[in-house]
Amino acid sequence: MPSNTRPSQAHYVAPIEETPLVAIDSVKAEGKPSNLWTDAWRDLRKRPMFWISAVMIVILVIVALFPTLFTSVDPRYCQLSLSNQGPGGDSLLGYNRQGCDIFARIIHGTSTSLAVGLIVSFLVALLGVIFGAFSGFYGGWLDAVLSRIGDIFFSIPYILAAVVVMSVFSQYANVWTISLAIGAFAWPATARVLRAEILRVKNADFVMAATALGVSRFRILLRHVLPNSIAPVLVITTISLASAIVAEATLSFLGVGLPSTTMSWGNDISQAQVDLRTNPQTLILPSIALSVTVLSFIMLGEVIRDALDPKARAQR
Amino acid sequence: MTSTVNGSDVQQSTTGAEERPILEVKDLEVAFNTQEGKVTAVDGVSFTLYRGQSLAIVGESGSGKSTTAHAIINLLPGTGHIAGGQILLDGQDLAKTSQRDMESIRGRKIGFVPQDPMSNLNPVWSIGFQVEEAIRANGIATGRKEVKARAIEVLKQAGLQDADRRLKQFPHQFSGGMRQRVLIGMGLAADPQLLIADEPTSALDVTVQRVILDHLESLTRELGTTLLFITHDLGLAAERAEQLVVMYKGKVVESGPSLQILQNPQHPYTQRLVAAAPSLASRRIQATGSVSAAEASMSEDAAAAAGDTIDLIATAEARHEAVEAAASKAPAIVVENLTKVFKIRGSGEFTAVDDVSFQIPKGTTMALVGESGSGKSTVAKMLLKLEDATSGKIIVGGKDLEKVSRSELFELRSRMQPVFQDPYGSLNPLRNIGNTIAEPLYTHKVGDTASRRARVLELLDQVSLPRTLVGRYPNELSGGQRQRIAIARALALKPEIVVLDEAVSALDVLVQAQILRLLADLQAELDLTYLFITHDLAVVRVIADHVAVMQKGRIVESATTDEVFDNPKEQYTKDLLAAIPGANLKLGA
């Protein structure tokens, strides 16, 4: 050893027993195969918030499909003599101004909200994926045209657009027309998210590898690009379901929503505003039903977002 | 061989037995809390550093080298914390120092130069602002004028000559090398006694890297700053630091004077690293004059190490023999006067590839070498017909790529396959390994389901991966394993030509050596022609038969590998060669 080595700087070699070598780059894949979706599912299963929202949504769907399982009272059978009576007797939650049973109306109104939510979110996802995928993947003039169309629809807040449409089409108002009116203007947000995601994915090396193989452009879009960019669309669609329910209620509240003959939480809340001082539960109760439903879908969307984001997963 | 071991010319400072070390790390333990419990990232690390010295911590990714550096300045990410041991800076234990007191130590006593110049400057503040706040925080100067003057001084010192003019500019207006100079300037702004440089140049082009490291070296010597390097490159570490600490899986496996370790590695891991480092291998070949002589000299000493060690020299030697026989065959690829011009919005045209011509004989490897922006990857893309040429000819299998019909192109694609750089981006994360490797077979309608499956298994064998991976997904594999899958996919259709676009650049040295070995074996076995695109001349020395050096879209020099390395004609080639780390090392041979 050289003489000019300073204290504790001499050549040191760790005992090999304490620092055993591992084979270079050994394969460590064990257990079940995993990819983004299986990992997300494994993560979801461990989250109480996922189960709470899932159970809530299942209950809501059952209530919507089979309302008579939950109440035998006819929500349209109203007696003015019972107007604004409190709970008691036959009635769980009391009566509204018209003397209708509030609980029965809430139960029977569920299907309206869920139907609007489902139709709108389906429409939004469909239009959003078509516009977003084509403009992001093909680029060029197609992107320019599709993106400008998106900008135009995006620039009219969808509730305001629906107000105009429903004002004009007031005599045709039903669940389908109101869903179309909302959905026709709510899709650009989804398209933008997907477009950005596709722009990111389409430059990945695996897309270039597929091109170099001679895989056709459209097949590359379907097989390689879209599956890797769809996760945020799933999240935003779940959340748009919640927004659509709120939009329907807002339109009904403004009086340009569903006709008063249709059972709807929005309608009930709208009609109850005059009783706010005297009989607040007629307004509060359907509002709670509405909020709980919206909360369930938003929670589901949020929990899926966290599960699908490996970065967020690693942070916890 | 012990005669040149101590390298006493490197150690200039005088030795005093009483002298207190500036930094003493004792049994340092760093742990992270994860969902799976406590994970120890650094386990019992000790080293000592004296005033004016330089020490390098070397290791692969995951070795704990950067974590050690972050522990010293007490800026561990996330749940990281010092779980044991001492960090003595001038006798003060930093492991027990409060965050508030650390604030006055950071910058003033310990400077830090981070790794990635792109992400380490705040994009929304001007360069001047960011340097000035460092000066102000450490009380180096007060008053607007003084602070500004000091900022200009610091930046000029770091090699930014026009600092006064560029103070108001933002990070995105600076090149990578310029940003790294800014970061060095900031690290030295308060004239610290110790400077920690965490891979300070690994994101930069080799020639820039060399200039900046030279500058850092002379600057720290001038200021008397003690230097702690973190690097993955053994050659660079040995060249730049007197002392080496080799880390492996959170532990120190070997430490001591650089040259001693390099010439006489004792721990099997260090031996592995020495054998696999391309920069060292290329130096060894350089020193002995030829590949076979280097192998002969190597087999006598360190290379005779334990089982799993892959010696790059041996790889090169094996290739060399196999390829010599094929040298005079007909060209597999002919490129003539290839030019690519990109139109840039607002600022006209940019010629990415300018009149490039070359040929690759069948069964050989040609390396296309250049720094970022040289146009080398654009050549690869045009060859793969992922990009259309502006003018010129590419002839593959007797057909001009620019004139083929759609169906001919489809057929040609099966004869020419790519492997790309990013192991994390080259495989579709949602398709399993079996489907990924079988995709070429589906696309070109080769065989039936059973024969495709058999071919996939055969390919997995060829790239030395277990057959059980068929149903697995890419995220379960390491970078090197993904590159093997990408190679298997490229080979599925039995192509003649494989275009390797920086295919090993993102890998750790040992894995890199393994893949280079695999590529060499496959070439010998399947008579493949490689176009090897890289920025790393060191790798070229062990893999290529011919080299074309590209600069600003043009080929500036093109010859056999030996000729380019032994007798470079162009200044640019000479610069590139000189930039391979380890140029000044005296190796054992």
Added chain:
Amino acid sequence: MAGYILRRLLQAIPVLLGTTFLIYFMVFAMPGDPIVALFGEKTPPPQVLEAVRERYNLDKPFIVQYLLFLGGIFQGDLGISFSGEPVSDILARTFPVTLRLALLSTLFLMVGGILIGLISGLRKGGIFDASALVVSLILISLPIFVIGFVAQFVFAIQLGWFRTTVGPGAPWGDLVLPAIVLAAGSFAQIVRLTRSSVIETDGQDFVRTAASKGLSRRRIVPVHILRNSLIPVVTYLAVDFGVLMVGATVTEGIFNVPGVGNTLYQAIIRGEGPTVVSFVTVMVLIYLVVNLLVDLLYAVLDPRIRYAK
């Protein structure tokens, strides 16, 4: 910078044409007499009916109708209300009130939302963060009219802290409760966005580098973390402005604020189609202008955009 502004302005032109055309199309391209459809079951005074017919040029081809409508907008002719008052006059009267409401609401939103989001993000996983997340989740799922009614019931009717409706002249004090309600709709989103943005920025390399320079946490948080986290928040505010306008319509309706939103609200409730169309058009124009302004603000916040060619 100038190039960026110019490009934004040019991009806004097709959008402006597209939106106005779309609104016009929705109303006037349908079969039957759109004027009758617009008024629904109500019959307006004959002179109003005549004015509306004249304004929309129903005797001319559709595209000419639209161009004349567009030309009218640019000359400040926004149509005529149900009662016969020009929309531009109503706008001049009501806009200042809405602007004040919006300013107050944005103030609550920025100060409260960003501050809470910042603290949540910096103390990720703590009690404050957890409660902020729960509260924001609940707020997100409450439609604005529910928030409005509940706030009115609790704070005005039960507790008597505020007046239930806004008095004449809309004094600032009366606008506080509506402004809080209006802010509540976007509050949760701002909190969450700021939080995630702060967490992301806090993990960036340049924050660690700032600390390695010897900066104190007290300087790093505002200068390096908050400053950078504001960029996505500001972008979101622009997108969210549409929600804010709908919110203003509902809130002004509930609290009877004499603003633009309330005028639209009353027109919708009363089924006064032409007024609805005029005010929606006005709101879309405001939305476009606000988005343009935010784009410019974005350039101020992010030098990478400011200095891009």
